Amino acid sequence: MIRIDKINIKEFRGIRELTLDLTGQNFAACGPNGTGKSGIVDAIEFALTGNISRLAGAGTGGLSVKAHGPHVDSRNKPEVASVTIDVTIPSLGNKKAQIRRTVKSASAPEIMPADKGVIAAFESVNLHPEFVLSRRELIRYVLSEPGQRSKEVQSLLRLDDIEKLRGVLQKIANACGKDLPALARAEKDAITNLLVALDTAQLSKKSVLDAVNPRRELLGLPPLTDLDANTSVKDGLSTTTASTPGRVxxxxxxxxxxxxxxxxxxxxxxxxxxxxxxxxxxxxxxxxxxxxxxxxxxxxxxxxxxxxxxxxxxxxxxxxxxxxxxxxxxxxxxxxxxxxxxxxxxxxxxxxxxxxxxxxxxxxxxxxxxxxxxxxxxxxxxxxxxxxxxxxxxxxxxxxxxxxxxxxxxxxxxxxxxxxxxxxxxxxxxxxxIPEPNKQDAARDFLVLAQERLENYRTARLKFAAGKVRADHATRIFASYGTVTTTALENIYKDVESDFACYYRKINEDDEKSFTAKLMPSIGKLGFDVDFYGRGHFPPGAYHSEGHQDGMGLCLYLALMNHLLGPNFTFAVLDDVLMSVDAGHRRQVCTLLKEMFPNTQFIFTTHDEIWLRHMKSEGLIKGRNFAHFRTWTVDLGPTEWDDRDVWAELEGYLAKNDVRAAAALLRHYLEHFAKEACDRLRANVEFRGDAQFMLGDLLPNATSTLGDLLRRAKVAANSWNQKDVVERIGTIEVAFVEAKTKTGYENWQINTAVHFNEWADLKKEDFTPVVSAFQTFTRAFGCGTCNEMYFVVPARGKKEGLRCGCGALNLNLLQKGG
Known part of the structure; x- marks a missing residue:
């Protein structure tokens, strides 16, 4: 399959224009509900398949890609609604390619380069639209009825035609069996009529020969010694001497x-x-x-x-x-x-x-x-x-x-x-x-009628025999098909069952190390029972919590995809699928995806910032490979918690002299920034059970922690006699202190000009320097080369280093001999 490097979305769904750099790595889109995350999922699916699942299926009557794919303001211009995706194709030696699709020409994507290998790779993706998985798709594998689960799983495994063909074979078998009574009755009637014509009590080769040979002898015809399927009892009769047509x-x-x-x-x-x-x-x-x-x-x-x-x-x-x-x-x-x-x-x-x-x-x-x-x-x-x-x-x-x-x-x-x-x-x-016929005429009439009814009997017998053969073949084919497919499915499900249990044990290793599962296929059904703490196997919905069910759904999906694609499972979109997984198991989920699927690019969406931090801290999401949305408007689409986004928007508010809006935005941005800084720098923040931290809870700790880390790094560099590193840290410290001083941050309690609760009452001329100062201040927390915020390594345990995403900053925090 593929790995996505970049996505460009224009006038599509709720997005006016958005470019995301995924760099072929795992990527996460985070933000409150209604900020545009699902638009990214829809865009990926549309570009790769031409369809949008959200606009199809039950409950979506009247919805279509053509009518509702473009942004609402471009609904009459489907040609401007487009998605362009740059990809890497691992199976072609990491070849680069691009696919672009517009709503107007949804069925005709533009592919570059348009060589056979690239086209085949995109066609392969189109054959597996299950690369996009939302919770509504995920949970149906777990909680469905056996018949419906069989359909869903076989559809995922590209085996859905199995059930269709089984239904056709069953219908054929039923139809063939239904024809037999009428064919049997027709044969019985033909036998009755033939026996009357032969004037004999039972039908056998001997009785037929015994009836016709005396008549043939009267007519001077040689006797018949045998009677096969083509024998005519009137063989040898001249047409000129045959019975008068129409005579009774x-x-x-x-x-x-x-x-x-x-x-x-x-x-x-x-x-x-x-x-x-x-x-x-x-x-x-x-x-x-x-x-x-x-x-x-x-x-x-x-x-x-x-x-x-x-x-x-x-x-x-x-x-x-x-x-x-x-x-x-x-x-x-x-x-x-x-x-x-x-x-x-x-x-x-x-x-x-x-x-x-x-x-x-x-x-x-x-x-x-x-x-x-x-x-x-x-x-x-x-x-x-x-x-x-x-x-x-x-x-x-x-x-x-x-x-x-x-x-x-x-x-x-x-x-x-x-x-x-x-x-x-x-x-x-x-x-x-009717005149009494002479012996010759009687014999001739006898043979003519006997042959006519013998042929009727042969035709009826052949039809009945053919009907029995058809019915027998149809029944045996149906039975054989059921046996063979069930056996094959059992083998498939055995492999899937083993992988599923392994994955589930991985994310629940603290309390379900002995977990097992049973996938039980039968004709048209797929039973699914799971172990419940050694008390027996039950359907997943019987005793397991919703969080466990979501985990099972993910594990079953991964096991199925692994069986289906193997090493070609290089790409998947998980759309809010793990929201009910409890915090205690999120790290294990990250570990599962990292360790078991190192070659798969996962694209996540979540409205939970804590989930995003888990993914980042566990290394599932690296560097700046995420988009953090803060809001959405119909005119602008989604906006990110991104420096370029925020400062440009602040300038726009100030240009319109809307200080109140600018103050609110700066306050919200600083809260977001402070959360991120505390997380990356591992700052000590007073715990709140509701996780509702105010700016005053976060920013002071982030600021003091960075200052402390720089001091520790300087002490460590001195212990290693690294004068150049000490000098560089000093330069960073000077810039950081200067930026902090310009904000008046340390005096905020007595200076209303920097008291964020009073910003909305300032005039434009007073507030503009505040914005400029905090822009410089926040940038002092990150690298000027890669624009990524500094972070501490490792994510847990003793702090050993302070780094940035590109490696331009890599400060040691451990003293010599420490």
């Missing part, structure tokens, strides 16, 4: 008519009546229970929704759903209807023989209706076609089951058959009137 085969027609009579008689029989009566009673009983009736309706709706779901939108409410979320949501609802499902299954079992009888009658009617068009004169089949329509309606309603009242009505009348005897008698007479 007398024998087969008579047999089909007999089957129709049997099917109709079955509908009138006592067994069918009893089956209908029993099923009707049970359906009525189920319908009396309003709860069960509602459950049946809900179950039917849910199952229909599952079948009709297209992988994107709910077919009922048109809401967008991820496949796994949709199926899990409906599966949970169906689980609550288990009792209803069992009662429905029992009723459907009772209805099956009824459906079979209705289907048999309908099939027999279809066959005879096809014959009627071949007779001359044609036979009136109105009664047959009308009853076929009635049977189809009965069959469909019983199969559908709901509404139960309609099904009960059908069952009570299912054995009712209209008088079709005139039509059946006409058919029987027409069949009887």
């Amino acid at each position: 085969p007398k024998v087969q027609a008579a047999a089909d008519l007999a089957i129709l009579r049997e099917a109709i008689q079955a509908l009138k029989g006592d067994a069918f009546k009893q089956a209908c009566s029993t099923a009707e009673a049970n359906a009525a009983e189920l319908g009396k229970d309003a709860k069960s009736l509602d459950g049946l309706s809900r179950e039917a709706l849910l199952k229909s929704a599952l079948e009709l779901y297209d992988g994107a939108v709910c077919p009922v409410c048109d809401t967008l759903f991820e496949p796994d979320a949709f199926t899990n949501h409906l599966a949970g609802k169906l689980a609550h209807l288990d009792d209803v499902s069992k009662r429905r299954a029992k009723l459907e079992a009772e209805l099956k023989p009824i459906l079979d009888a209705l289907h048999a009658a309908g099939t027999a009617l279809n066959t005879m209706i096809e014959y009627t068009g071949l007779f001359s004169p044609k036979i009136d089949t109105t009664a047959l076609t009308e009853f076929r329509t009635v049977l189809r309606g009965r069959y469909q309603q019983v199969q559908r089951l709901l509404p139960l009242d309609d099904t009960c009505a059908i069952l009570s009348a299912a054995h009712g058959v209209p008088d079709m005897e005139p039509s059946l008698a006409a058919l029987a007479a027409a069949i009887a009137a």
Whole structure:
């Protein structure tokens, strides 16, 4: 990936213009809420990806980068809203590159140099937008439901397509299985028709050959010795001697008519009546229970929704759903209807023989209706076609089951058959009137019809076989996919689990040295349990505090990124993610990031100055690699606690003769400055539990501490006989004392001209020298070369040296032999 060297932001979000030098190192942006920190995060994300997460996702309807990316005063000029980032690319031998993106052309960044390696590096960053992490993203890894956590973690690991493909495979398997009953019924009907044509009781190779070979012998055709998928039982019949087209085969027609009579008689029989009566009673009983009736309706709706779901939108409410979320949501609802499902299954079992009888009658009617068009004169089949329509309606309603009242009505009348005897008698007479065929014609008709129905059977059998193969393959593929992906995910999560526990132990080594964790993947879910002081493993939200949960979120994120990118994990933005980590563990967090991720550039945002000081004192943030914001205005954007910023702003106030505003700003700046000086010089300040230190609490201690350090450094230099160092310290002391004297600082208690509580009442002419004097005074605390404030080393323990960021000042505080 990359490391950021510099960011330039113009007219973007709440920033008018801002340049930050990160030098490829860790960087922190600190300031109260509303001072522009998030604008920097948005700018980085926008420059590298073209998107802004804060303007996308749930609860951001109507927001967009194009409309709301530019500064509010440039909302109609998206071309001026731009972010430019200079980077170093470690994988290309620390090659320098630049990317610039404007809101107007968000999808077309300007990249320099535009060679393949640089473009590939930026594309790699674009593929991993998770380099920006805020607390809302961080905590979801810890406190999410298993299904949602699985989605979030797999998305971070670039594995989100796994769940999408699993959902597709499951849908295919379900669809293939749903097709089988219809294919099986079609094969069964084809077998029945073939057996009627062959006039045999069972279907086998021998029974077919035994039926067709005597007829072939009558026609002088060689007998068939075998019957394979391509064998034609009428093979050898001449087209000129074939049966006359459209002629009704007398024998087969008579047999089909007999089957129709049997099917109709079955509908009138006592067994069918009893089956209908029993099923009707049970359906009525189920319908009396309003709860069960509602459950049946809900179950039917849910199952229909599952079948009709297209992988994107709910077919009922048109809401967008991820496949796994949709199926899990409906599966949970169906689980609550288990009792209803069992009662429905029992009723459907009772209805099956009824459906079979209705289907048999309908099939027999279809066959005879096809014959009627071949007779001359044609036979009136109105009664047959009308009853076929009635049977189809009965069959469909019983199969559908709901509404139960309609099904009960059908069952009570299912054995009712209209008088079709005139039509059946006409058919029987027409069949009887067909001239008796001679043996050769009968044999020919037999073979023609047998071949036709044999082909229908073969087609139906192949379709059913193919359907079974599809269903079997789909089921096995789905199962195999689940097994393989679960195994692979288990291996991934095992590595992540180990790193996560290691990182968490690192930041909680004082009380959780034996901490362990369990990431438990399963199809569509990722369980996450953590040890609670040896009492067992529980979900993170069960017993651990919010601070511990935030720590877990960070550790899990780092473990996932480490697994995903390894040595390419060179860059991450942590946006206010550790605010609830208690002060006692902040140093350990800094140590974790320094020791475990020395090659990763972290960019932090925080509104807590103490956090910033922790990061600086622990060496996570070095030198001036931070931006400390003090305020924000819509006209100016964020302003820093920076010398150039403050003194220029003070000059502006004085130019407008606004002494009151200038006095307030100088007072606030000196409070900020004094805090920083006390921290860097390790001054002794009277402790306050609320950490609300006034300027009078801080500045005197900072001033006296620097004077004391210079004196100690001079004594140490003399002990080492370092005359040149003594001389240099003397020069610094003279400048420092002179600057302090010009402020009148030591006389502030009796001189109202320098009493900061009285500044607002001064005139411009009186206050301007005060500003000038304090500007010189504050600069005396730092290096004129690097403009960084002096600081004591080490951060803890015995004070050994006084230094600046560039090394121009490096004074020893330890005396010879001390």
